[in-house]
Amino acid sequence: MNDETELKTEQPLKQKVARLSAEKALPASGVETLIKIIKGYVVASQGGESQTNYRDVASATNLGPTLVSGNNSFLAESAIITSPKYGYYLPSEEAVRYAREAAWDEERAKSHLRKLVSRCWYGQVAIQNFTLRSTLTRDEFKRSLAIKCGATEGDSNALDRLIDFIIHTGLVTENEQGLLTKGNLDEVSGATEMQPESERRDQSKVLPPAPQLATAPTNAATVSLVLHVHLKDLSDLTDENAEAVKKWAAKLGCGKIQVEGDLQ
Numbered sequence: 001m002n003d004e005t006e007l008k009t010e011q012p013l014k015q016k017v018a019r020l021s022a023e024k025a026l027p028a029s030g031v032e033t034l035i036k037i038i039k040g041y042v043v044a045s046q047g048g049e050s051q052t053n054y055r056d057v058a059s060a061t062n063l064g065p066t067l068v069s070g071n072n073s074f075l076a077e078s079a080i081i082t083s084p085k086y087g088y089y090l091p092s093e094e095a096v097r098y099a100r101e102a103a104w105d106e107e108r109a110k111s112h113l114r115k116l117v118s119r120c121w122y123g124q125v126a127i128q129n130f131t132l133r134s135t136l137t138r139d140e141f142k143r144s145l146a147i148k149c150g151a152t153e154g155d156s157n158a159l160d161r162l163i164d165f166i167i168h169t170g171l172v173t174e175n176e177q178g179l180l181t182k183g184n185l186d187e188v189s190g191a192t193e194m195q196p197e198s199e200r201r202d203q204s205k206v207l208p209p210a211p212q213l214a215t216a217p218t219n220a221a222t223v224s225l226v227l228h229v230h231l232k233d234l235s236d237l238t239d240e241n242a243e244a245v246k247k248w249a250a251k252l253g254c255g256k257i258q259v260e261g262d263l264q
Contacts, residue, residue, distance in 0.1 A: 024121060024149035025073035026158035031168045034075075036061045037068055041081055041091040042099035051088040078120050080113075092116065113169040114184065121148060122162060126172050130182035138163060141172075141180050 027034055040061035044052040054068040061068070072089065075081045081089045091099070094112040101109035117123040125148050129136060136144075142159050145151070151159055163180075166172050173183045 022146075022149045022151040022155050022158070024151075025077045026149070026151070026155060027074045027161045027165060028070040028158070029067060030161055031164045033063065033067065034071060034165060035168070036063060037071055037075065038080055038091070038095055039099045039102070040068070041075075041089060042096050045090055047100070048091050048093070048096045051084060051090055053088050079116055107170075110168070110170050111184075114171050117166060117169050117171050118185075122166060123171060126166055127185070130172070130180075135179045135181050138174075138178060138180060 029037075037057060040057040040063070041052065042048065044056040044060045054072060055065050057063075058065040058068045072081070072083075076083055076089070079092055080095050081091050083089050094116050098109045098112040101112070118127065122145055125144050126141075129141065129144055138160075141163060142156070145159055145162060146155065163172075167174050167180075167183075170183045171185070173181050175181065
């Protein structure tokens with residue numbers, strides 16, 4: 001009896017133990033659900049024209065409300081949706097374009113998702129890794145992502161979902177042997193310049209610094225002005241006229257004025 005009592009009192013204590021979570025938002029659902037939610041936000045917002053909430057998206061996609069809301073943080077951090085007001089969201093311009101074009105050509109429409117992903121922290125991790133190496137195993141790529149976002153072993157499944165999403169966009173490809181390689185980066189060649197300054201500092205640890213071009217010292221420009229004044233009458237040589245010439249020459253940046261007269 002005592003043992004059973006001790007067991008009952010210990011169980012609630014174990015349930016209250018907090019687990020460390022990643023510093024970055026990770027997907028709570030697989031690729032198929034994420035894509036449904038993205039398209040659902042476009043539909044529920046009438047193509048990005050009006051703010052919408054997760055309940056409206058759930059109705060448009062036939063998904064559970066908690067399933068939609070559980071992925072909002074990841075989609076917002078990925079700039080796929082924005083939150084102009086608490087509890088309400090708008091799909092980004094790229095997300096709207098993706099949803100509209102996907103009905104006709106899913107593969108080409110993914111280029112809009114690649115642009116978004118390439119600007120995110122996990123897209124930058126992918127670009128940097130495959131700049132240095134031609135192939136990576138899934139575990140190696142997962143390790144890089146985990147270090148970047150401060151994930152723990154408890155986030156392993158979420159990291160797998162993240163990798164699947166990156167592969168789905170085409171930024172990274174996976175061959176039959178399970179090796180990951182660089183995907184289509186044609187649309188995201190300028191992604192490095194678009195990332196925040198803090199991200200650029202992180203990238204400087206793995207990319208060589210840009211070469212510095214030698215520049216010759218420059219001196220302030222000097223303007224020399226020589227006026228040839230042809231006068232018919234010496235009475236024109238007045239202080240007033242001379243002062244007017246000086247003011248005019250000063251506007252050109254002349255420090256010294258040399259006047260040569262030629263009487264005719």
